[in-house]
Amino acid sequence: MITQGRTRPGVYRESAEVCVIGSGAGGAVVAAELAAAGREVVLLEQGGYHTPNDFDQREEHMLPMLFENAGMSTTEDGAVGILHGRCVGGSTVHNLAYCFRAPAPILALWEEKHEVRDLASLQDSFERVERALGVQRIIPEEVNLLNRKLQLGAERLGYHGLVAKHNRIGCVRSGFCILGCAYGSKQSMLVTYIPRADRAGARIWADCRADRIEASAPGRRRVVATLLDARGRAHGEMEVEASVVVCCAGAIATPLLLEASGLGNSSGQRGRNLHLHPTVIAGGIFEEPLHSYYGIPQSYYIDEFIDLEHDPRSGHILMPIAGFPVLTASTLPGFGRELFGYLRDLPRLGGLLALLHDQSSGSVERGSGDRPRIRYRLTDEDRHELMRGLQHTVEVLWASGAEQVIVAYAKDPLVLRPEDGTAEIKQRGVREGAIPLTSTHPQSTCRMGGDGKTSVVNSWGELHDTQGIFVADMSVFPTSLGAPPQITTAALADRTAQHILQRWPELRT
C-alpha cells in the first residue's frame, strides 16, 4: 500500500522486519526484493508520490515536484549545481535512462584496492536488474537529430563512441524524460520496482522524512521520521520499529542521516570521499533548427577520452545535452538582453557535456538548520582534465556542423567559431566559479570496503560499526564510477538485498 503522508497528519507507529529509507535506484530495489521474498517491509520516502498522469512536461511544475530544492541545490561555494531527486522513485523518475554496468577495471579496483569481496556475485544482480528495467540497446531510428550530428562529428574526428542502452519500453520519443515520463515508458523505479514492492505487501509512506535511526539494542532498531505536508512542512510523526534498517537516501542524504543518528563513523570516513562526476557544457549553434529538446535526449556516448584499462582513475566522457527553456537558460551566460541573445536561438542550440571521472573529492555534513553543507574542490589534475574535456566538446560540436559554440565563462563568455580554435579555453582553463559546473551523480560518501578503518560499510553494505544497519545507494561506491551510475546502484542494492535474505535468521535476532 502506498500512503501519501501529505494527506495524513497525525502520529503513527509501524512495526516491520525491515525499514528501507529512500525509494530511488537503491531503495526501491531493496524494498521489492525483500518484500517479494516474504519479509515485512516499510519504505519511507521524503518526496511525494506522483504518477505519470501528474507529469505535464512543464518545467515550473516538474522541477519543484521531482527535484530536491526544485533543482537549485549547490555546493557550499555555489560552484557546482547538484541535481537529485525527491519523489517516490528518486532520481530515476527524471533521469535520462542511459544504462551502463560498472566498468570491469573499476570493479577490479574496488576488489584490489578497497578489498570489496565477492563482486562476482554482482553479475547476477546486473542481469536481474536489467531484466526488471527492460534494458535494451537504443535502435538507430530512436536517435534524434542532435545525437546523430554529434555521432557524425565524433566519427569525422576519429573519436570512439557508441549508441548506448536504455531502459525505455514503447518510447514515443517526446524527449521530456528529465521532467518525468508522462507516458510511463521510461522504466524508472516508479513504474517497475515500486509497484512490485507494493504488490508484495511493502507498506510505502511518501512525504515521510527519516530524521534519525536509534540503534540501542541489537536486533531492535527504531527509525524516527516526520510526516510532511504538500509544502514540505512537518504535520505528523512516524516511528518504525524494525530488525534491519537499509539507508538508501542517496549520497547527500544518507551520510547526513547517519550523522544525525551518531552512526557509521568509526573510520572517520562518513560523509567524506564525495565524488560528483562534475560536468562542463558547451552549447553549439547550428545553421538549421534541430529542436534537440525533442526526441531521446541522450543516446550517443563518446568514450574516446577514458581508458580505464590503462588508468582506472581518470578520464572524461562526452554526452549530448539539450534542454527546455528554463534548463537551457540557466546554463547560458549573463542576464537580460545578453542572455536573451543566446536563448533566442533555442531551436538551433544543441549541447555537449564533458563528464569527469573525478579523483577530486569533497564532503557532506550537517550545516546550520540541519541543511547539508556540501564541500568540493577540484584538484589541479582534474581541472586540467575538465579543461581538455571542454576543448573536446567544442571540437566535436564544430565537426558536427555547429557554426558557433558558446562557452559560458561567467566573465566574458566565449563564442567561438572553428577558425578560432580552442587555445583560449586552454589559457582560461576550468576553475570553480569561473564556469558553471553541474553534477547529477553525487556518490561515495559512505564508501564500501573490506577495512573498517578506511571505509564506512563492508562488502555487502552493512555498517562496519553497527550490525543490522545497511547502506544501499550511490554512496557506497568506493571510488568514482566513471560511467552513468543507475544500473550499478540498483545492482549493488540487489546484491545487498540477497545478502540480507541469506543472513536473515541471524539478522532478525
Added chain:
Amino acid sequence: MKRRTFLGLGTLGPAMWVLAQLPARAAWLGGTGSTALDATVPGEPCVLDDDDADLLMAIVERMVDTGEAGAPPPREIGTLAAIEGALAPLGEALLQELRLALRLVEYWPVFLEWRFGRFRSLSPEAQARSLEGWRTSRIETRRRVFYALRNLALLGYWSQDETWPLIGYGGPWIRRPT
C-alpha cells in the same frame, strides 16, 4: 564554527544584520508602498508578502529583459505564481534567506554604492548595472545571491507559454489542464 547558509549570507556579517532589521518597504528610503500583484494563480501558494513579491518582480524584470517590443511583461503573465510554486516546498529557513537576499539587493545601492535610492527606485539601466555588480562581485556570497535570483527569474519567466514564441519553443507535447 563559521555560520554558513543556503546562500552563504552569513558571510556578510554585520551588513546582513543591519539589513535584516529593515522592513522591505522603508518609507524613508523612498518606498512607495506595495503594489498589488495579480499574477498569483488562485490556489497557488503565496509565500512572499506583497512587498517582497514586488521587489522580486522588479529584479525579475531586469533579469529577463529581452529588449523586444513584443515581449510579455513578467508581471502580466504567470511569472510570480511559477516562482512561488518553486519556493513553496523549500521550507521557512530558506525563504527567510531569500527575503534577506532581496533586502540586500534593494538596499545595496544606498549603503554600498552611495546612491540616493533603493534598487526599485533606480532607472532600468542603473538597475542592470547594480545587478551586474552582483554578478561580477569579488565576494562569493554576492555572486551566489545573483545566481539564486537569476535562477528564480528564469524559471518564472521562461516557463510561461506567452514567452515561448520569442525563442521558438513549441511547448509540451501533451496538454493537460494546469
